[in-house]
Amino acid sequence: MGTEQAEAAETETITGRHEVRxxxxxxxxxxxxxxxxxxxxxxxxxxAFTADQPAVVLDLTGVTFFASVGLAMLVEFHGRGETEKIELRTVAPTRAVAAPIFxxxxxxxxxxxxxxDSAVAGG
Structure with missing residues (x-):
């Protein structure tokens, strides 16, 4: 999958991509x-969860705002990962994402x- 854009508001966008690494x-x-x-x-x-990989790394490094709906998705996909034996690993080094999680x-x-890199390596 290449980079996709979805209109979030009249002037805001979100981009994302899925790859196997x-x-x-x-x-x-x-x-x-x-x-x-x-x-x-x-x-x-x-x-990503249908890519037949043992883990999904969700890189949120470039996220500038993380609303409660994002937290709900983390809970949802964490639970799904436990059910399907797929580990969800979240990269959240910025305050915008880490603060609501903590x-x-x-x-x-x-x-x-x-x-x-550390998320891909696991452990």
Missing amino acids: DGVALVTVEGEVDVDTAPKVRDWLEE LTTLDKVIKLYPDV
Whole structure:
């Protein structure tokens, strides 16, 4: 899949892509994750979860806003991963994403990584 864009608002966009890197599915998202853009992020995650890989790395490094709908998707796909034996690894090094995750204590459940390389390597 190449880079796709979804109109989030009149002037805001979100971009993302899905690829396979070193035996894991990698979903890279940039922009704002909110109620308008969440369906596109969900599509990218759905595609990654059907890629027949043992893990999905969700790279949120380029995300500038992460609404509660993004938190709900993390919970949803974490649960799906447990059911389907696919590990969800989330890269959330920025305050925009990490703050809501830590504030809601989702960091106790979701595997967080500081960068894509460590998430791809796992562990």
